[in-house]
Amino acid sequence: MPRQLREVVFVxxxxxxxxxxxxxxxxxxxxDLVIKCIRELMRRNPGxxxxxxxxxxxxxxxxxxxxxxxxxxxxxxxxxxxxxxPGYAIDRMCAGAxxxxxxxxxxxxxxxxxxxxxxxxxHMGRHPMGEGVDPNPRILSERVVNPDALVMGKTAENLHDRxxxxxxxxxxxxxxxxxxxxxxxxxxxxxxxxxxxxxxRSAEQGWGLATTDEPMRPQTTMESLAGLKTPFRAAxxxxxxxxxxxxxxxxxxxxxxxxxARELGLPIKMRLVSYSxxxxxxxxxxxxxxxxxxxxxxxxxxxxxxxxxxEVNEAFAVQVLAFLExxxxxxxxxRVNPYGGAxxxxxxxxxxxxxxxxQLARQFEERPEVRYGLTTMCIGxxxxxxxxxxxxxxxxxxxxxxxxK
Numbered sequence: 001m002p003r004q005l006r007e008v009v010f011v012x013x014x015x016x017x018x019x020x021x022x023x024x025x026x027x028x029x030x031x032d033l034v035i036k037c038i039r040e041l042m043r044r045n046p047g048x049x050x051x052x053x054x055x056x057x058x059x060x061x062x063x064x065x066x067x068x069x070x071x072x073x074x075x076x077x078x079x080x081x082x083x084x085x086p087g088y089a090i091d092r093m094c095a096g097a098x099x100x101x102x103x104x105x106x107x108x109x110x111x112x113x114x115x116x117x118x119x120x121x122x123h124m125g126r127h128p129m130g131e132g133v134d135p136n137p138r139i140l141s142e143r144v145v146n147p148d149a150l151v152m153g154k155t156a157e158n159l160h161d162r163x164x165x166x167x168x169x170x171x172x173x174x175x176x177x178x179x180x181x182x183x184x185x186x187x188x189x190x191x192x193x194x195x196x197x198x199x200x201r202s203a204e205q206g207w208g209l210a211t212t213d214e215p216m217r218p219q220t221t222m223e224s225l226a227g228l229k230t231p232f233r234a235a236x237x238x239x240x241x242x243x244x245x246x247x248x249x250x251x252x253x254x255x256x257x258x259x260x261a262r263e264l265g266l267p268i269k270m271r272l273v274s275y276s277x278x279x280x281x282x283x284x285x286x287x288x289x290x291x292x293x294x295x296x297x298x299x300x301x302x303x304x305x306x307x308x309x310x311e312v313n314e315a316f317a318v319q320v321l322a323f324l325e326x327x328x329x330x331x332x333x334x335r336v337n338p339y340g341g342a343x344x345x346x347x348x349x350x351x352x353x354x355x356x357x358x359q360l361a362r363q364f365e366e367r368p369e370v371r372y373g374l375t376t377m378c379i380g381x382x383x384x385x386x387x388x389x390x391x392x393x394x395x396x397x398x399x400x401x402x403x404x405k
Contacts, residue, residue: 018346059096098353119252149282182340286319288384309373
């Protein structure tokens with residue numbers, strides 16, 4: 001029986017403020033963070049009857065403890081969704097939430113769902129990356145991958161080797177700009193609308209309220225970064241200042257078939273165009289966004305010149321700069337991460353994909369002259385993922401001409 005694919009739209013997205021490992025969420029459960037996000041999505045979209053949610057997909061990289069037990073299902077139940085709403089857990093390391101979005105989007109396009117919730121959570125303070133894993137010894141003994149592939153910082157140093165023009169000064173300068181852009185975005189109120197305040201508690205300090213990203217360091221300078229250690233290589237280039245930290249946080253997005261969204265009076269913030277995941281050499285996993293973007297562009301019948309808004313995950317500054325250099329985009333291009341990124345805000349692994357999407361949706365709202373944008377990220381063990389979106393607010397203008405005015 002022939003089927004027609006249906007349009008998938010991004011209705012809304014929220015996230016908790018991101019915390020430092022052992023920081024503001026040290027005594028907060030991981031599942032409670034994502035439950036908070038799901039509840040906020042439902043609160044913000046009262047036109048959506050809870051029973052109309054067809055699926056809840058929640059990602060976590062380390063699915064153990066309070067991030068285990070099929071967290072999509074348990075979080076759905078604990079969020080107050082009806083028992084009839086199913087859920088599942090998903091894992092693609094850093095791109096967990098991105099994969100939750102693309103997987104449920106495929107179900108919507110095929111006709112299996114009308115509405116889905118997709119997101120991710122990572123409490124790295126409680127569950128460090130790699131906790132409880134038992135890699136098959138053949139991975140190393142048979143040289144299936146280079147040993148560097150299991151240490152993300154080493155893969156970033158390897159990427160520097162592939163791109164010798166990306167100097168320590170360039171990555172540090174990029175990191176400083178990320179901090180400055182995030183501080184400016186907070187000052188302008190561009191981040192707060194998508195944050196869910198989270199009540200925190202501490203046995204020593206009592207109750208608190210998390211309302212901003214804890215990792216931010218707006219006072220960062222080139223001079224302060226120059227003196228940091230390079231833990232992954234003697235006289236290397238990767239430091240704690242030009243990489244994302246070890247963080248806690250959660251995200252959730254509401255996706256729907258376009259006609260269903262209109263029927264329910266739900267907002268339409270972005271329209272899905274294409275997506276792609278690609279494998280690369282694990283020891284240079286930061287290169288992953290490049291072939292993933294090339295493939296997604298080809299699927300969409302677009303070129304990089306058609307993309308006028310970029311949200312690139314900042315796992316490492318070198319990874320972003322390698323992407324920009326490959327596509328001939330300047331380090332300080334205003335279209336790229338205008339609100340800053342993971343170097344300033346944090347990168348709670350499986351949650352970050354939806355953060356990129358909420359910020360791209362914000363770009364679309366503020367820039368109606370932009371038709372297409374993308375979210376992209378590198379992924380541990382050698383992968384990249386890219387999702388291309390269309391701006392439903394596009395006014396028919398040419399973004400390139402607008403940028404030259």
